[in-house]
Amino acid sequence: MTGQGARAAKTTANRAKMLAAARTLFAERGYTATTMKAIAEAAGMAVQTLYFTFATKRAILSELLDTEIAGDTEPVATMDRPWFDAALAAAPADQIRLQVDAAATIFGRVSPLLEVIRSAAATDPELAELWQTNLTQRRAVQLRLATALTEKTALRNGLPAERAADISLAVLAPETYHLLVHERGWTTADWTAWAADALIRQLLP
Known part of the structure; x- marks a missing residue:
């Protein structure tokens, strides 16, 4: 060298x-x-x-968040990751399972850090902005996945992609994962099975 x-x-x-x-x-x-x-x-x-x-300390936290979400330091966005392409190509129920599996993997790494940001956001404007940015990014991911679902099948009760994305955003919220896994003692497998079942029942006909 x-x-x-x-x-x-x-x-x-x-x-x-x-x-x-x-x-x-x-x-x-x-x-x-x-x-x-x-x-x-x-x-x-x-x-x-x-x-x-x-x-700055915020810069450290922001880089940590990006790295933990990605699982590596490569500058590749979530929607350019292999798992995302696989989900888009899958049948409707399999797509939902793949996106839930990906969420479980990501939350396994990043949930404690997101809880730090969420807790501090109430009193720190910079972290409130960071939390809002993360929320906006998660919503964009769910909207793209929901749009892909509507291109494969009609959704339950004629749900539009926008509403389906909101439902997915709620079920796959880091707050819910933290509550059930870290506070209530569910295993990651428990949460994954519940979240996939909830989304399949809520979104698919």
């Missing part, structure tokens, strides 16, 4: 250490109580390095 390559690898590794430290502290202490200094100390970095890399 060249000197430049080694430096790039070290920079990437340090960035990952900072993000991991922030994720743990946000989950344990909440967003407000987690300071940049605490993140730097937990990552074993100088606080100046943390500021140089991310500039």
Whole structure:
């Protein structure tokens, strides 16, 4: 590895250490109580390095959210992911099962972080904006999937795609996942089976 390559690898590794430290502290202490200094100390970095890399605590949280939703650091949007293409190509009930499976996988990674954002959004305007952006993105995904359903079959009671997307948004809300899995002790398999059954019954004729 060249000197430049080694430096790039070290920079990437340090960035990952900072993000991991922030994720743990946000989950344990909440967003407000987690300071940049605490993140730097937990990552074993100088606080100046943390500021140089991310500039703000919100920037750390925003990058963490993107990474946790995607499951990797590749700049590929949700609607360009292989699972999404597979869902669009599937029969109606199978499409619903695939999108529920994807939601379960994503929430398994990101649910604690989304709860941190949701909890802090009430008092922090920047996090309220981040939460709203995430909601808007989730609604766009559900609308595209609902539109695909209407192209394959008439929906229950003539539901339009807009209403079907709202129903999916509610059933697959991170708040619902957090309540049932983290608060009520459901397994991910329990939640997945319930959510798929609920959407199939609500949306398909």
